[in-house]
Amino acid sequence: MSTRTATSNAHFGNHRTSDVHESASTAALFGGTTTVVDFAIPAPGQTPTEAVDERIALAADSRCNVALHGCVVDWDAGTAEELRALSARGINTVKLFTTYRGKFMAGPSTVKNVLEVLRSTGGLAYIHAECNDTIERVMSEDEERANIERAVASFEQTSGRRPDGWYCRYTASTNTRRLLVENGGYTYDSDAYNDDLPYFVDVAATEHLIAPYTLTYNDAKMIAPFGSENPKVFAEHVISAVEELRHEGLAGHPKMLSVGLHPRLAGQAGRARALRMIIEHCLEAPDVWIARRIDIARAWIDRFGASTVPASTPESDTDQATGRKLRGEIHED
Template sequence: MNTDWCGEAAAVVTLTFDVDAETPILARGRRYAGHASTMSHQAYGPDVGLPRILDLLDDLDVPATFFVPGWVAEHRPGLAGSIVERGHEVAHHSYSHRPPTSMTFREERDDFARTLEVFSGQGIEITGYRAALWEATWRTAGLVAEYGLLYDSSLMGDDRPYRLPTEHGEIVELPVHWSLDDWEQYAYLPEPHVGSVIESPTKVLEMWCAELDGMRHYRSLFNLCAHPFLSGRPGRALALRRFVEYALACGDVRFARCRDVARAAAADPGLARRPHRAPEADPEIYPR
């Protein structure tokens, strides 16, 4: 098993935060802009949760990556820059937070390019991409390569980085998984329905520590996905802090920004290369 990409560490942790703000709700329908309570629930993320998380990262001296939709960066000028100033990475998370699987390829391309224009105008370097809701199409990775980005972080084909071939060249995939997403643990709204279970932060902390132990055993990438409007709330922020403290105390875990892991993975000659193509789905067996 080749693990040059992780160096001497037993596991690498990428703390990633999807700074979605209002976008995932507006993507369900612009009528929700009129729901004051719902919009305030989402605005809590950039307004309260994000500063709390940035302070937490400063206290613990660990780097992170923040996936920011272009709409959020455009409507909150200075937000992306404030993240970079703290030593963290800002990455592409669509413009509108509409999942690629809900769009035509032209719509997906336009949404992708519009985000890059926003960040270019703000002087923010973009190296990686994450699809909204992790709902990439088979064309998405090709867009990432075509626009010169290094990595994607939307797929689930491994628990270590891997090479992903596309028609526009090869990129690095930094895989994700639902078990390492705070949305599955904490997200709740009566309308639109985004989740219906609010778990105890104590349970979430236990689950993430157990997963990290497994990844230390198998020398994997612990790619945590958290959202400031969820994990930025007080009890959950403390659980996140305790997780980071646990990982640091292990002594064999390295924290890194996604772009740094992707660069190490791209330079690793032994990194696995996974095929990227849709399975054959016979319409006589699998009707639409």
């Protein structure tokens, strides 16, 4: 008989979920999951032990096995002994948050104290690791300028050349684009989600190209809770977009389709199959160009003007030929 265990991030019974343990565990069993591991996160003024006891009471109606991770938010004179007592009860993993100040956040000294106790009990810390100070702090212009310079130096050291474009994983500041132009050497940036086609903006008297990014056609849609875990759904979604944009292109309005890919996601075998389906479909279409973002940027500048493209990466003859042949019907993978 095989069993499956699920570590839950849907904290049953609260946190705006309609599930209680009875309904959630029934669904789990139908899916072949026999054990649910929940988090006992203390409410304000509650101790870790009180949080565990409350979760155990809530799980009384569970139809499958239930286990718990403990959690520490605040440290006091009795916390170390509580953790040892919880370990003796079989709860030897502890969740810590390094963000959500005033709600769940454990300060550096609390994290250190918990780790010391877990070392003695053979326990394991389960850390939601984000730097709250960084999240809360708005970088000054000088700090951001220095960070951009450090990033460029890192790229140059790693790859031997500076980047052609720029994209902030999180939101760019009001200074980012101007600092990029000041830093120089960028053909484009992608810190925009507001269009299907590249466009120019005036930045410090410089015509600067924006090549918009997208979260719509992004392989993050192949993981929960952002979308379907069935790779075929993602493939069909992108292929449908390709065909609709081809229809618009044939009507005289060519488009760009940006597909966001992450090796850690699309690189998994099951998800890579979805990517292969998309590529094979595009290769069968005579009017679709699969190109790098830098190739699209250069083609756009060449067709619609703007200042000279920085010569950091020479285009191959194939890229140049493809760009001249299909420029206008521009799609990006």
